[in-house]
Amino acid sequence: MKIKEALIEGRDFLKNLEYTDPIYETRKILGEILERDLSYLVSHDNEELPASVERKYFDILKMRQEGLPLQYILGREDFYGRTFTVLEGVLIPRQDTEISVEVILKILKNNNIKNLLEIGCGSGIVSITLDLET
Numbered sequence: 001m002k003i004k005e006a007l008i009e010g011r012d013f014l015k016n017l018e019y020t021d022p023i024y025e026t027r028k029i030l031g032e033i034l035e036r037d038l039s040y041l042v043s044h045d046n047e048e049l050p051a052s053v054e055r056k057y058f059d060i061l062k063m064r065q066e067g068l069p070l071q072y073i074l075g076r077e078d079f080y081g082r083t084f085t086v087l088e089g090v091l092i093p094r095q096d097t098e099i100s101v102e103v104i105l106k107i108l109k110n111n112n113i114k115n116l117l118e119i120g121c122g123s124g125i126v127s128i129t130l131d132l133e134t
Contacts, residue, residue, distance in 0.1 A: 004045035080129045091122030
């Protein structure tokens, strides 16, 4: 199977899944398996996939179809320019939370606040990010 065929088939596989972007997820999954970025997938779309890659790709798609979040499957998520390990049971950092980080950083700077306490944190990624950014 070629890269472009795998991506098309993968999109069809995930098209009825709630809370997903099949185009993004299929590219992310295949890119992770191949250890390549999107530009590689696009520029090498006629490349044949090894059978082992194809099997792993569809195994991951089946896990997604069963409702397991992609972040748990891959074991990581990008947040505010950094990649964090995400294990099952840990709250997954959401991209829209990055807006909260921006607002908090502005408040800290404008009010010369040096200490912060996050109560009821999920994964702790917001506090970690704030610490790394200040």
